[in-house]
Amino acid sequence: MQRIGVFVCWCGSNIAATVDVEAVSQALKDEPGVVFSTNYQYMCSQAGQDLIKQAVAEHGLTGIVICSCSPRMHETTFRRAAAAAGLNPYMVEIANIREQCSWVHKDIALGTQKAIVLGRAAVAKLHLNAPLTPGETPVTKRALVIGGGIAGIQTALDIADAGFKVDIVEKKPTIGGKMSQLDKTFPTLDCAACILTPKMVEAAQNENITIYSYSEVESVGGFVGNFDVTIRKKARYVNESICTGCGLCTEKCPVKNVPNEFNLGMDSRRAVYIPFAQAVPKVATIDPDYCNMLKNGKCGVCARVCTAGAIDYKQTDELIEQKYGAIVVATGYEPIKLDKFDEFAYNSSPDVITSLEFERLTNAAGPTSGKLLRPSDGKHPHRIVFVQCVGSRCAAAAGKGKEYCSKICCMYTAKQAMLVRDKYPDTEVYVFYIDVRTPGKNFDEFYRRAAEEYGVKYVKGMVGKISPQGEVLKVQASDLIAGRQLHIDADLVVLAAAIEPDRSARPLATMLTASMDTNDFFTEAHPKLRPVESPTAGVFLSGACQGPKDIPETVAQAGAAAAKVIGLLAKDKLTSNPCVASVDELMCNGCSSCERVCPYGAISYVNKEFRMPDRTVALRRVASVNPAVCQGCGACTVACMSGAMDLRGFEAKQIIAEVDAICK
Amino acid sequence: MQMTDYKPKIVAFCCNWCSYAGADLAGNNRLSYPAEVKIIRVPCSCRVNPTFILRAFQRGADGVIICGCHPGDCHYTSGNYFARRRMALLFSMLDYLGIERERTRVEWVSAAEGAKFAATMNDFVSTVAALGENRRLEDLRCKK
Structure with a gap:
């Protein structure tokens, strides 16, 4: 049988004005197990807490009931007081007689009666309380970042700067992600490579960071502070530690017709390749789907020309097992496939391209060395049509595309249109849009500059159909403001394809037991108050895997995720809520x-x-x-x-x- | 029994993260609702076992309301969806047993909705009061 003490708080007049505190403490004295009952002006004060301590000692109490304000207010205070008095902190129950009684009921008789009932309920519950002890688990002081784009790199750098070990797992042969494919970045127009590649190098040189490129997470076990992760380091048939990245093999390889994924298939690479000049790690990778030596054992040119002797055709996948205290998901996004959008002739005309392909076309390191040329005939386009919201903001009933706004398209289209007009003033540029959304710092100013200073023709309305006819693309569109149909003969059409989470995200979420929304974006623990934590303890979110984001937002979230990870890794032990x-x-x-x-x-x-x-x-x-x-x-x-x-x-x-x- | 004296017994299960905080906010803002409402704090609406509600009716409660976070806002991501589905089943069973639908309710009240909490309780209490005492499930042996 418990020996229960009841302490009724007046809270000055907050409770005492509408609840007869004396009557409450008297009534609760008669409850079974209650051996002591009193009331006091401020139970949360030092004097009030001393009163508890004294009563526990004098009456040999095993548990206490406090009739006071909401437990959301002072539960911790009274648990500490109980602990100081030598009780288990979980042998405390609080009857909320302020927020849920004295403040909402004006009638003293009714309020007092309700306070007594709430006190009785707390006493009844306390009878069945058992002492609880929070569990303690040690923390492995190492973090895993999945994804080596700008989000992952920034998170890793921030964690490493705080002195913790971080591993980056990137499925591609190099880190850098989507940002490495971009040309310029809005709204400042600095070149993506100029701000990204120093960070890539910094990550590679930081002694706290280990980069597992061309690797994927194979399995995840364990829990917060103690994740057991297996990483599959795919065979790249080149010894990473020996390869100097000289690139001789990539010049001599006889297989020349492999579509270059870094340039989105707009040109070709060899079977042994380095994705781009600033790749990190700068080592060659052999593509087993195309390499003659790996396919039928005939060739071996790369091994012969490699002076370092780094080529290893017998290399196999390696499984690395590692323990981590925290995991950051930074798997990013990819543009959607446009197969269902026949009306835009993306599959039938090479001159209908996506915005990301356009980035490669204007990038100095791209397939045209930065010259804006039509993919079909290499001619300079004189009229370009940009189509917004291709697959974004689609009605669910349409059965294609995404319901959400992809967020970044309005701004990058303004940037691309502006750069075209800047470099080629003789080019006419149309942008067809549903709405222009520019809610970022200096974003609207940037869009207005594109429209007003650079003369980009913004037309509110959607493109209905694009039909290739000879050399031109016939664009049928509606101008909603003028209320008429437009027919434009364009040389090049750029589609702002919606972005969706990377395909690797879904299986990863299953491995991590991290939840996702219906669009496969990772869900945050709380949309407002815990935006970088996943509901799964110890799993954090960085960048576009959580929702469409531009670079400034991604970097901000990456830093926030890193701060959360550092907060976790700084602890030697984790205490867990014992109410499990x-x-x-x-x-x-x-x-x-x-x-x-x-x-x-x-x-x-x-x-x-x-x-x-x-x-x-x-x-x-x-x-x-x-x-x-x-x-x-x-x-x-x-x-x-x-x-x-x-x-x-x-x-x-x-x-x-x-x-x-x-x-x- | 005179209807003027009749005070229904109402049990309200409130999740700790949204609705209990919403009830606290109603208090902070001094938004009054009938004293017949007694709140039981649970971590999540999905902690409410249908047997708790049956127990309340057996012990003489006249109405039971379950309050949780809005769909999509659950602190535990999916708890309120479980609660919603479980209660849908329970309520149809109670209906079959002849307990009026109006005696049970699931409401979503966020931590910012003190006014909604008070309005919900006012409405619920007057609805239940209009139905009168619940005798169908009450175990009279429990009455002293």
Whole structure:
């Protein structure tokens, strides 16, 4: 039997004005188990806390009920006071008689009566409380960043600068991501490579950062502070530590017709290649799908010309196992496939290109060395039509495209249109848009400069059809403001394709048990207050994997994610909320109902030995909760059909005791 | 029993992150609602076992309301969806048992919606009060 002390707070006049505190403490004195009951002006004050300490000592209390303000206000205060008095901090219950009683009820008799009932419910619950101890787990002081684009690089640099080890896993042969393919960046027009490549080099040279390029995450186990990750380092058939990146092999390789993915297939590369001049790590990679030596054992040119002897045709995938304290997802985005948009003739005409292809066309390191030439005949285009929202802001009923706004297209189109007009003033540029959205610092000024100073013709309306006819592209569009149809003969059409999460994100989310929205963007723990944390403890989000983002936003979020990781890794031990689910193994029948509803993947199954009535020992599959991962929502407790699952601190019998006390 | 004296017993389950905070906000703003409403704090609306509601009716509650975060805003991402589905099933069973639909309710109240909390409780209490005492599930042996 508990020995319970009740402390009723006046909160000055906040409670005492509408609740007869003396009557409440008198009434609660008669409750079973209550051995001491008093009231005091300010229970949260030092004097009030001393009163608790004294009462615990004098009356040998095992638990205390405080009738006061909301537990959201002072639960921690009173738990500390209980701990100081030698009690378990979880042997405290609070009856909220201020926010939910004295402040909302004007009638003293009614308020007092309700306060007594709330106090009774707290006493009834406390009778069933058990001392709880927060768990402690050590933290592995190493972070994993998945994705080596600007988001991943920035996060890794920030974590490394704080003195922690970071590994970057990048599936491509080089880090750099989408930003390395861009030409200029809005709204300042600095060149993407000029601001990105120094960061890539910095990452490579930072002694706290290890880059696993051409690698993918194979599996993830464990939990916050202690993730066990296996990384598959794909065979690149070149010894990374020996290759000097001289590029001789990429010149001598006889296989010349491999589509160059870095230039989006607009030119070709060799079977052994370095994606681009500033690649990090700058080492060659052999493409096994095209290499003659790997396909049929005939060739070996690259091995012969390599003076360093770095070519290794027998290299195999390597599995690296590593422990991490935190994981940052920075998998980024990709433009959607335009197969369903036949009306824009993307698949039938080489002169209908996406915005990313346009970036490569205008990039000095691109297939045309930066000259804006039509892909079909290499001529300079004199009339260019930019089409906005291709696959963005599509009605769900259309069955193609995305419902959301891709956010970056308005601005990069303004940039591309402006740069065309700047470099080739004889070119006529049209932009067809639904809305121009420019809600960033200096964004609207930038768009207005494109329209007003550079003479880019902005037309509100959508393009209905593009039909290639001879050398020109017939563009049919509507001008909504003038209320008429437009027919334009364009030389080049640029489609602002919607962006979607990288395809690697979905399987990764499953591995991490991190949740995603219907569009496969990672969900944040709270859309406003915890925007860089995933709901899964220890998993953080950086960049466009969480939603469409431009570079400034991505870098800001990358820094925020890094700060959260540093905060986690700076701790030696993690204390976990002890109010987590627990299994009664004797009751559990191993049905997996609880595992299916757990949003955190905190429940696994173990085979346990049970002594049977005939004294034999049988193995049974039972649920097991990882208290470091469980967040204590209680979804599993209701899903459990045998009643084996319960939630500490909010046990079924405790809540039922409260229900009974209230309904008495 | 005279209807003028009749005060319904209302049990409100509020999730810790949204609705309980919404109730606190109603208090901060001194938005009054009937004293018949007694709140039980749960971590998430998905912690509310349908048996808790049956228990409340058995012990003489006249109405039970479950408040959680708005869909999509759950602190635990999906808890309120579980609650919504479970309660839909429970309520149709209660309907079958002859418990009026109006005696049970699921409401989404965010931490910023103190006014909505008070308005919801005012409305719920007057609805339940109009129905009168709930006797169908009440276990009279529990009454002293």
